[in-house]
Amino acid sequence: MKPTRFLNSLTLLLAGNARALNPIPLSPQTPHNASDALLRSFVSFSIELWSFPDFAGNLSAPNTFSYDLLRNIGEIRGDNPIIRIGGNTMDFTIFDPNQREALKGNYTLNITRDYPFSISMGPSFFESYQTWDNFSFIHGFNLESNDTKGYHTLVETVPLMCKALKGNRLAYWQIGNEPDLFKTFFDRRPAWWDEEQFAREWLSKTRLIKELVRNSCPEVIENGKYMFYAPAFAAGPGNTLNISKAFDGGLAEDDNIAFIDMHNYISGSTVPGVTLANTLMNHTSTVHSVNKHLNQSAHLSYLGIPYILGEANSLYGQGASGLSNSFGAALWGVDFNLYCAATGIRRVHMHQGTNYRYASWQPVQRANVTKGTKAPYYGNIAVANVLGDISRNNTRISNIDLASDHETAYAVYVDGKLARIALLQLSQYNYTSNTTNQPATRPNSTFIFQVPQDSGVKKIFVQRLMANGSDAISGITFDGYSYNYELDEGKPVLQNNITRGESILVGEDGLFDIDLPWSSGAVLHIN
Template structure:
């Protein structure tokens, strides 16, 4: 059946699938249910519309409620232990397509109070979209801010419903990414900046879209005729973001953006229980390892290193629990770098000296002996300077 098919065969498929889903998702494998994917495109899809042009928000809500209620009824009968799980919805492809997400919610999408996450999809651009470049599209903080702004507007309008807002599907360039862009180290820097910017704007969760042989995939679970099995460049952006966010279940962590004037740079601060614990600087000025990023010749131009001087404010700036608690200024910090030979690199990437290459230890972290780690910086009266290479990122860790 085609996605979104609206006929008796499609309805029967839904009913028949419920017990199969129960069998597959038992034992703690289920997070929540999702009914329909990108329904705002059902009447306009280039792959073939499955709804008429007159299809609107109220009709969609009626159909979604009918289906989600049937799912809950079927789950209660087939696997009652999974009946308490809620939904993420509406999983629209964006915020400005045929169906308006705000109108959809106001038309009663959550009248049953079973939606646990408001899910929206977002991509910076398209894989074949004219004018898309590594520097201008991905390694560009202004591009990220502009893209997320549309989502934040909807998130703010939906805040009265008191349901967390997430990006249920996102990645660099839709249609599975573009070679030389989505699978390059520069995309890992975009990944890192995008995740932390979203966190700083109270987007509760970001799900990066994955798939077999997708160009923007963080890893490839098996060999295919186009992509070999292994850890890919975008994965390292995930690792750096996770290291910066740290344990979100054990502590109250707040992320604050540190405004910078250059659109190819960004910085963030992590406050844990109100105390400043980490700062990260992302330098997205493009430096290619090879000539023009496409040649087999190595770039003869030395790699620039930029110095960033930061002064820690004596008063708390992040509105998190306990942010007014007194804390002594740190005297030193450890630097942890995200590094590759250039923005066009697709291998040889490390975070804090660790490689996650599948070939080394099946994707487990391996500390490389040829990568220098343990750099520290002195903090004097709350001020310190951090060197960051072009196409690189450095986390400043103030410790426990």
Template sequence: MHHRPITLLSLLLGAAHSIAARPTFQDERSSSSSISLSASVPDDAALPVLHPFVSFSIEFAFFPDFAGNLTHPNLFSNHLLDNLAELQGAKSYIRVGGNTQDFALYDPNLRAATNATYITSISTDYPLILSFGPAFFESYFTWPDTKFIHGFNLGKNSSTDIELMLESVPVACKALEGGKLAYWELGNEPDLYKTSAQGIRRPANWTEQDYVNEWLNKTARIEKRLVEACPELADSKYIAPSFAGVTNSLNPVVTWEKGLDNSRNIALNSEHNYIGGATQPGVTLQNTLMNHTKTVESVAQQVNVSRRAWTVQFIRGCTLGVDFNLYCASQNIRRTHMHQGSNYNYISWQPVGTNRTSIGTKAPYYGNAMVAAMLHGGDDVRIVNLPLAADTEAAYAAYVNDSLVRVAVINLVEFNYTSTDSIAEKVESRPSAKYTFQLPSSGSVYSDSVSVQRLIANGSNAITGITWDGWSYNYELAQGKPVRLQNVTIGEAISVGDDGVVEIEIPYSSAAILSL
């Protein structure tokens, strides 16, 4: 996975699509249109999301940082995962993989969890030489009630490298027995093996058929080791192909057509998404990250590819942001795994203190919390995009068991609260937008008010003081456990008009959920 810049308001990353309305702004730009809501799930709605939906991907080399070990489990990380489990109803699935998955070689004699060497002329973000030993697998025992996706190395391809990968299979399966295994994964972003700046892994003439043949051969050899060591996991499934995109050196549609799932051992079609890179010309907070249209365009390519994956459901890796995740949910992307790594710019939390980054909860985590709350409801939660007019806004409806239960509204207008000499004055004068919703008029009974939960910070460039529904998850307060702040409004309710109309004001760079 390649790094992408995520600032504080990446928790409001953009995208939307489907019903019609324009908000009323406090700065006098107004419209009387309202967003009509359907009492039951529209015919063109996406399938229910997988439960849990909000999940994570953790860079292989840094998994011991995030999870700890049997002697020193990372309680902070577990508290944060427990918070999301409380909100969405199930604990996040954890993928252990990423770029370093394809650098990692098993060393049965290594006493430490990992032995890492950085080649700073190529990357300072993660090690390019990596060994892991039996102690690495202690990290799979530190987070109760958690299911994992363990990534095997496909990138290194010598006979010795392959044998070391196979030697790790019994150790991995023993660690993941007893219901901890969700899926396996073999290889990370193989569509970049011929072109990667971190090192070329395959010759220029390596084709989709070559990849498929290699994948089928190696998964068969893994299965043989599973039969010997963990027979109850012998028929366990994979996520694949875990491509970096849809326009790289391997075509995902051709890959499926060449028989990637001939062994019928792929449970989920896994693809990765990048909205924009730090060195990519023209990338800005407002026009790229906090932009609904950009999100729609970014997701659309992979949704089109996923329709060609036939029998496999679709999940998405490396995504961040409320709007991004909810738009994915509205487009038949059944689960998202947001990528994490120690010292990465866009992470939801920094699991340990380093000489580069202090331990702590980061802004994207609060967006994760809002998405989790929006998707609460078990195995039949469906998200419908409510199309709005501007790039800087999005709205979604959540249906549980075919009934409308929640609406999310996201304002993506960049609000930089440090752009004036007086921060207090700037925050006080923060603009807001008014959104109007028309509740269903027939066959539905709603109360005379709706409750409101808000995702709020001082602005799009704030790095502290962020809350979801008045809760802080800061490490400094209770090591990630929820703490209700006294200076934040909670228990807000909005009256429903006699005509079934609800109006809500959303400050710039914030979001809210209305529970009906």
């Protein structure tokens, strides 16, 4: 045996002995550090405006693959995800009432090939909002354009949105994507444009929209549904506006902000030193990223407005191949979403786009990207299973601190009682690698838990999130099911070669244990 592999084996043995002496205690009732009751649609999505016709299709050719994938999550959770349509391209889009195409764009290839920087929108764009039954949407309006074209875009598209999102299709409103970067990128605002100037502009345009709504769909105002996600700050590199100062500047004076909306990415796709093991599959990295929002939400708690992440994913810049599209990124997504839920982030919208490396699925066939389900989607499915049917129960979640970079656990309580445990082993195991730093065979970690002897818990049922390794981009399953497009267009298909239906007996002393291979996860259901 090579020395490095011997040391790895010894480390695993010592860790296992330590756990045997110190099992992880589980509270049978909701502990004091648990979250508030989770909101419906905690697991939600954001879709780049430029990509939305690809994801949803139109009335003559709806994208049923996307619909099936989203409905899978809705069926597990008891309600469908809320879909936000926005991203950078919402502020690059001008309306053309005479355009036949939904969208047309001009690319600036020396900056990015992922989306155009100049986009025209035709009336047919709004057909895409009508292809998915029983889903509600947030349409992102253009804040950046201050000229006559920008004004007419608002005036002409609000009535179309009212028509497309009538009934229960309207969730909330939004105008502007990451305005805290307007001065940093492409000089879209002058140097003197500060938080108060932003707040005044935002209020002016939302008041204009309200008058347009009053004329086109007054029932929205009458039913109390003229409410916004705001301010949609990036809160990352290049940020030039402070959220606290924006609210001090009067942003909330019209009392029409339903959720404080901020964005989050762990790091960037081209940032030096970003790796799967140390950036994504690292619980401490995730904690540091989310905790900055906890500090902000604490400072803003006096407003009494819930704090959410209206756009989030792994690496800004649309992700990186080999990192954001891997099974390791799916595991990161589980840890990230559950840590957000456990610490008071009230909803997370995972951002999507055509050809985006971090996307949960590719909605259409492209020259270099195959239509299909991608690794991060399995993380979305796992999170939905961990949280369960929020629509019918009081569901709360707590972080079980294992004091580890690569092992995490969460406990879910339903109506006050322990219902599920989420468990992640984030140590990197690349099945395509044969380096001396990696064990010859895939290691397991043993987790030993203890419930009180009088808890009545007798058996644990297990669902596993599995792939061949952290670098896998295919062959991924949750509880033995694949959601691949080529099997049944995204609907769950049971795989015969995957073990499922696993159960664990709880000892009379309240102890039970489970082995997790490196780079895998499990959901434990308490019976």
